[in-house]
Amino acid sequence: MTDEMRKRSTLREVAELAGVSMGTASKALNDRQHVRASTRVKVREAAAALSFTPNEAARSLIGGQTGTVGLITGDLEGRFSLPILMGAEDAFGAGRVSVLLCDARGDTIREKYHLDALLRRNVDGIIVVGSRTNPRPRLSGSLPVPVVYAYAPSESESDVSVVPDDTGAGALAAEHLLATGRRRIAHISGDPDYTAAHERADGIVAVLEQQGLSLVQGRPLFGAWSEHWGRTAVTRLLEAGDEFDGLVCGSDQIARGALDALRAGGRNVPRDVGVIGVDNWEPMTIGAFPMLTSVDLNLERLGREAAKLLFTSMAGPATAGIHRVHGRVVTREST
Template identity: 40%
Template sequence: MNPPPSRPPGKTGAFGSGAPTIHDVAKAAGVSIGTVSKALNDQGRLREETRVLVRETAARLGFRPNDLAQALHRGKSLTVGMISSDSFGRFTMPIMEGLEGYLAGEGISVFMCNATDDPERERLHIEQLLGKRVDGLVFTSRRADRRPTADMTHLGVPTLFVYAQSHDPMAACLLPDDQQGARDGVLHLARLGRKRIAHVTGPDRFEAVVLRQTGYLQALQQSGIDNYHMLLNGPWLETWGHDAVAQLFDHGGERPDAVFCGNDQIARGVIDALRERRIAVPGDVAVVGFDNWDVMTMATRPALTSVDMNLRGMGKEAGVRLMAMIRGETFTGITRLPCSLAVRQSCGATSAT
């Protein structure tokens, strides 16, 4: 019988776990434990060939340094925590992609937790992330309104709100410029020759609804067509968009030749209701939505023109700012980032005008 194959040094590991230790790396490389620590943490005065030897030996053995121990040693864990209350991920995932994509280039990983609008759960996530010595925290939500949050004054790490607001007016927040986005969407319709532009949107208790309504009215005034406006508020639902069409077309007055919608779900309901009435989109009525949610925009017929909040770009900007905060810079208050317009067939144009 052949003897069992020998294992590489250290594969038995401490405590019989099979994981190599720093002692195994030092023995295999023929150096001291202190030299291994300096080489792997890029510290101390070592010859370059020694650093290379230690790192190659560690890689060959499959040695993984204890992340927490390294964090304590260098004062940085190279990790960031992200806590979201957006259980569906509709807004959080694009932000996460932008944030993670930028931070990866800085050698930083992101831990993501879901608080589901539960303050106690959020508090526990904060404690757990701080226990892992994260270098910063990012909070996101499914709505950008101000909301109660855990006490952020004694966290000891840079903290940033993205598509979310804290009750603390000094907290650093990144939000979409809803007013600018709505204004640009309505101006686009006006430039296409639409003169009677209605606005069907969500409940006016939301800050985004109020800001988008303001942008809508500003665009009408700027276009010289403020003699007509029809503004309808309802739930953030496709069924509301469908029902709103009856109010727009059955009241006996002038009918709109365009509808600017507060989100893409409402816009899809509007388009379906117009089709049922044999009202052509965009021939008779142009439609523009808000959010540029591809699940809705590309499934709508015709494909839906929509205001894009640029959430991935917002996530990237969050990464830029968080890195600056980690390096000692300070940001406070709200910064609104510009929206853009994704033009498709529903407005009657194939490119931005």
């Protein structure tokens, strides 16, 4: 990384030094109308003092034409990154900003390679999408462009992160089952090393406790994010003889397996047991029998929010910390 890249001044700094708004500074530097001659001189002197030389992408963003943003993902299959990418592109506006997608495949060396390549292309900002919602290390080094972390938050509280509200997703699932008259609710989820698994369980338990209820067996059953685990876990519940009339599954894949096991065990869904998943992944939900009710994490909205925060950061600091995007229940036949 060159010294020039490290020292690139921002439009906000130029505006502050000149004592004007960012909009006025932008108009003065781009020879727009409705700017006093004295103000134009003051802004240009401030820009010269700060060695402010915006690259062409930044200049075009100011002019509302074309820009370039990098999106680095660790999600090889695109399961989570593609909806986020679509949301980001929607927020930036068709034809205004190009988003360069780089797949790091969970490899820190590959991630560093892509980061350097994006910086050489003079991108105006970077969105980093994790493959799970566990906090991740921030990008190394002093970067000349703003970064927003999406899906997986940065470990640093000084960074800007946008994540799904997994606790809220669990709460929504439990509230939905309670609203349909279920009172004996079980919960099976995925890998206990995932933050999302525990946060979703916390949301479910909190809602049940408000109603004076508790989970069947007293605790969640953690395992894997797979249909096989869904079948295995439900088989265990049925063999244990614990009666339940509602089942929250930590993912739609788990729920698909759970539906198979309930059918094999002679339970009718939704008459005997209401089943709800999380993710609203259509290959799982629409292809299920019966079609699966699920909590949609609003990943496209998450992408739009990440893009908006990145756009804000291009002009000056955005609000640091974790921004959570709420989900919604999509009701289908299983409840």
